[in-house]
Amino acid sequence: MxxxxxxxxxxxxxxxxxxxxxxxxxxxxxxxxxxxxxxxxxxxxxxxxxxKPLPLSKKGQVFVFYGWNRAAYSNSDIHFTGNGYDFQLNNVTAQDRPTKFGIVYFDPSWFTVTQYNFRIGYFIKDNLALVLGIDHMKYVMDQNQTVNFKGHISDPEYAAMVQNGQVNLADEKFLTFEHTDGLNYENLGLEKYQNLIHKKNIDLVWSYGAGIGFMFPKSNVKLFGNERSDRFHVAGMGTDIRSSINLVFWKNWMLRVEGKAGYINMWDIKTTLNNKPDKARQDFVFGQVLAGIGYTFNTKKYK
The missing domain is CATH 1.20.5 (Single alpha-helices involved in coiled-coils or other helix-helix interfaces)
Known part of the structure; x- marks a missing residue:
């Protein structure tokens, strides 16, 4: 047991x-x-x-951009009012005025001479940026044209220049009309970004969006032989739609090509040195192509 x-x-x-x-x-x-x-x-x-996150993609990223543009404008009816006159010139044609290529495009002391663009953007959400921009375009009325006239002029010298409901602008005595210092569109836009190609040192990014802003031109106008008016002032509003292709290389540097189309309405264009009542108003559609270089960076640190 x-x-x-x-x-x-x-x-x-x-x-x-x-x-x-x-x-x-x-x-x-x-x-x-x-x-x-x-x-x-x-x-x-x-x-x-x-x-690090892809460029032009994450909330908190920032980019700055500087470039140059070419612009085109639709025909425009320009209405002039003042002491002794109230008339409209119909279907007025105009062009931009690009500066001849040279050192002026790269010398900071002359940058306002060219048709330039400046942008600063901040990504408020992933792939969505709030963009502040300045579009310095130039608008020059074609001098060698005959346009339809509607209205009245009390001064017999200038009234006599109207023949059969038309006026010939070629000799510059009746009118010269430019926004060359310039047709300044100060705008705020929203842009959506999408990465198309991502390689080690190269990204290709597409964007699209829209903007709205005010017109701050320095209009060079000489009407009826008066002293030329050329003062900066808020003259109206503008709006646009835009799309761009951005090539980002070495993670931070950016080449941008952008196209945009928009509408401008200016109801307070200064035509003489008299503050009142001399003024003009016009509205037109514009198209613009621009290109330049920029830099993008993160505001957040990545260890």
């Missing part, structure tokens, strides 16, 4: 010891797996933190 009891105790100890060892081994293996998993997740998180 004693022998049987001793054998039973030895077997139970053996089984208990085996179970304890098995449970301990299982427990130890689980802890090791948990530690390995935690370590891999930590390494993954560090890798994600080290990787």
């Amino acid at each position: 004693k022998k049987l009891l001793v054998v039973g105790l030895m077997m139970s100890n053996f089984v208990f010891a085996q179970n304890t060892k098995s449970d301990s081994t299982k427990y130890d293996r689980s802890v090791e797996e948990d530690l390995a998993y935690a370590k891999s997740e930590q390494q993954k998180t560090k890798a994600e933190k080290k990787e």
Whole structure:
């Protein structure tokens, strides 16, 4: 009986010891797996933190841009009012006036001479930027044209220039009319961005959007032989739609080509040095193509 009891105790100890060892081994293996998993997740998180986001894509990113433009304008009816006259010239044609290419395009002291564009954008959400812009265009009425006339002029000298409901503007005595210092469109827009190509050092990004703003021209106008009016002032409003292709290289530098179309309405164009009542108003559609260079960067730090 004693022998049987001793054998039973030895077997139970053996089984208990085996179970304890098995449970301990299982427990130890689980802890090791948990530690390995935690370590891999930590390494993954560090890798994600080290990787900078794509350019022109993440909330908090900023870009600045400077470039040059060419513009085209629809025909426009220009209405003039003042002391002794109230008339409209119909279907007036106009062109832009690009500066001849040279050092003036790169000399900061002369940058306002060219037809230039400036942008600063901030990404308020992923892929959505709020963009503040200045479009310095130039608008020059074609001098060699005959236009339809409607209205009246009390001065007999200038009234005599109207023949059969038309007036010839070629000799510049009746009118010269320009927004050359310039046709300044100060605008605020929203632009949506989408990455098309992502390589090691090159990204191709497409954007589209719309803007609205005010017109702040310096209009060079000489009407009826009066002294030329050329004062900066708020003359009206503008709005536009736009789309661009952006080539981002070396992570930060950017080449942009943009096209835009818009509508301008100016109801307070200064035509003489008299503040009142001499003024003109006009509205027209414009198209613009621009290109230039920019820089994009993150406002958030990535370790």
